[in-house]
Amino acid sequence: xxxxxxxxxxxxxxxxxxxxxxxxxxxxxxxxxxxxxxxxxxxxxxx
Numbered sequence: 001x002x003x004x005x006x007x008x009x010x011x012x013x014x015x016x017x018x019x020x021x022x023x024x025x026x027x028x029x030x031x032x033x034x035x036x037x038x039x040x041x042x043x044x045x046x047x
Contacts, residue, residue, distance in 0.1 A: 010035045 010028075017026055017040050029037035 006034070010038070013038060 014026060014028075017038065021040065021042055023045055024040065024042035027039040027041070028035050029039065
């Protein structure tokens with residue numbers, strides 16, 4: 001059950017990051033089958 005709770009935390013963090021971005025990417029870093037890091041690379045488009 002603990003793994004499921006950790007999975008839900010990761011999903012919520014990804015949702016929050018997606019809500020803040022217009023352009024860019026999110027990278028998940030996985031170690032031993034667990035997400036240990038989230039990286040956000042955001043682009044700013046100038047017109």
